[in-house]
Amino acid sequence: MLDVRRLIRAFRYSFNGLRDAFVGEAAFRQEVLSVLILLPVAIWLGENNIERALMIGSLLVVLIVELLNTAIEAAVDRIGTGLNDLSRSAKDLGSAAVFLSLILALVVWALMLLE
Numbered sequence: 680m681l682d683v684r685r686l687i688r689a690f691r692y693s694f695n696g697l698r699d700a701f702v703g704e705a706a707f708r709q710e711v712l713s714v715l716i717l718l719p720v721a722i723w724l725g726e727n728n729i730e731r732a733l734m735i736g737s738l739l740v741v742l743i744v745e746l747l748n749t750a751i752e753a754a755v756d757r758i759g760t761g762l763n764d765l766s767r768s769a770k771d772l773g774s775a776a777v778f779l780s781l782i783l784a785l786v787v788w789a790l791m792l793l794e
Contacts, residue, residue, distance in 0.1 A: 700746055706777075707742070710742055714738045714739070718738070722735075725791065733791065734788060736787075738784055741780045741781055745777055747776070748773035748777050752770055755769050
C-alpha cells in the first residue's frame with residue numbers, strides 16, 4: 680500500500696540533500712547554473728526527443744555524480760580530517776568520477792552538435 684507519509688519524508692530528505700549541496704558546495708552551484716543555461720539549449724538544439732533526452736540526461740548525470748562525490752567527502756571527513764591514504768584515495772576516486780561524468784556530457788553534446 681502507498682505510504683504517503685513515507686513519500687513525504689523521502690521527498691524532504693532529498694530536498695534537504697539538494698539544499699545542503701547547493702549551499703555548501705561551490706562546484707554543485709556551478710554545475711546547477713550550467714544545467715539551467717544548457718537545458719533550454721538542449722531543448723532548442725535537439726532534433727528529436729532522443730537527442731534532447733541524451734543531452735539533458737548527460738547534464739543530470741554530472742549533478743548526480745557530484746552529489747555522490749559530496750557524500751563520499753562528507754563521510755570521509757566525518758571519520759577524520761587527518762592525512763590518510765585511504766581517505767585521499769576515496770576523495771580522489773570521487774573526483775575522478777565527477778571528471779568522467781563531465782567528459783561524458785562533453786562527448787554527448789559534441790556528438791549531437793557536430794552531427
